[in-house]
Amino acid sequence: MTAAAIDARGLGKDFGAIRALGRLDLEVREGEFFGLLGPNGAGKTTTVHLLATLLAPSRGAALVAGHDVVREGLAVRRSIGLVFQDTTLDRDLTIAENLRFAARLWSLPERVARPRIDALLRQFELLERRDDPVRTLSGGLRRAVDIARGILHQPRILFLDEPTAGLDPRVRRSLWERIRALRAASGLTVLLTTHYVEEAEPCDRVAVLDRGELAALGTPAELKRTAGVDSLEEVFLAHTGRRMADPDGG
């Protein structure tokens, strides 16, 4: 259990002349709740997409669940769940149909998928809406379905890319409770990206990312202590000279 869930060495990505991510060294431990904190454009989503094998790195390497992201894409994708910033649900299908579609994509046998989908729907309080088309759901419910979809195949590592962007505070709170419960129940490793500083507070460790570079790394308490400040907001300020920007951007 001491193996790293994620081990990135000098990982970087350029989009043409734009350097989205410089050279990131990052180790996330098995079972850890890890926060990637930074303003828009810091390279958070790029990092997640590199680790999820959706992008090819321009330099460096990374192991995810012990598999190389360049050479063992399938094995990496088998071990991870990814909840994207924007919903990936098919709006014309019902909740249940979306989950069934995902179960097939992940090659879950029907007899495994069916009870699991039922359990997730119950857990996420979606049972009454299961046959409603996704287009009729509120943003909060859609997010819940997205997350249910992300953990349906019981990944070892779950990436949550700005999962609460655009949600109201009440819905946000209930999502965090769900994720806390999931972690408690399964020992899931979670890598969260966010620009909401308060969402990073409960993380075991936080990396502050700024303009594609790692600006700080540690537990929230350590970060505050070394920076000599009281909040992660100020930690960020101390490291980057800027405030966390634009609360609802993507």
Added chain:
Amino acid sequence: MRAVYGIVAREFVRFSRQRGRVLASIGRPFVWLVFAGAGFAAVFAGRNQIDYRVYMAPGLLGMVVMFGSLLAALSTVTDREAGVLRMVLVAPIRRSTIAFGKTLGATLLGTAQALVVAGLLLPVVHLRPTLAGALLGLIAVILSGLAMGALGLVLAASIRSIENFAGVMNFVIFPMLFLSGALYPVRHLGVVLRAVAYANPLAYGVDLLKHALLGAWVEAGYGGELPVPLDCAALAVFAIVGLALAASLLGREGGVTRTALRERP
């Protein structure tokens, strides 16, 4: 492959919910039969040993497959816009599996539409294929669907917006239809157009359908023009090359990284 089944099943569920698309796909060939058929039949009347509407039948079936399978690729474009494609790309399946699933979905959709239309159209024009003809026709429809589905996927994977896709499709569909032999024999065309026609997968599909359905008119010069194995091989080549190309295009990074790019201030 469960993933392929999932992709195909979803295409069918989506199609069945789009009633307009279902009706259009079945109605379209009859519109052509009535309007184009009436006009051309009058022009050809008396000089020909075949009723023009009978001559059109294989072409109309080819057209159903073309529309059915080519337009099925639209779902890949909407998947990209809606974000569904990301879910598919992050699943532990190969890009080639995705391309195959999408193409197979398009093929089966096109085939199902062609079978329904054949059931309605052939009695209307009094065409009764032999058993061998019907089997060859089914093969023709499936192979054409594969080639068209793969071609549609190549277009969908390289085109980013629905508006653009619609424009390109119109540009592709009509030359393809007119140079397919669906409305008049390819052999009457000039050298240049004939060369273009033989670069058109639908031409081989329609030719195969003529072999299947117009066997009685071979002597009169209205049957298939190319050898059956050549038609089959050409369609298979189009399908395989299209699949390979679509798989590599789908794997291209642009499909999933729009947000990553947008994220930069």
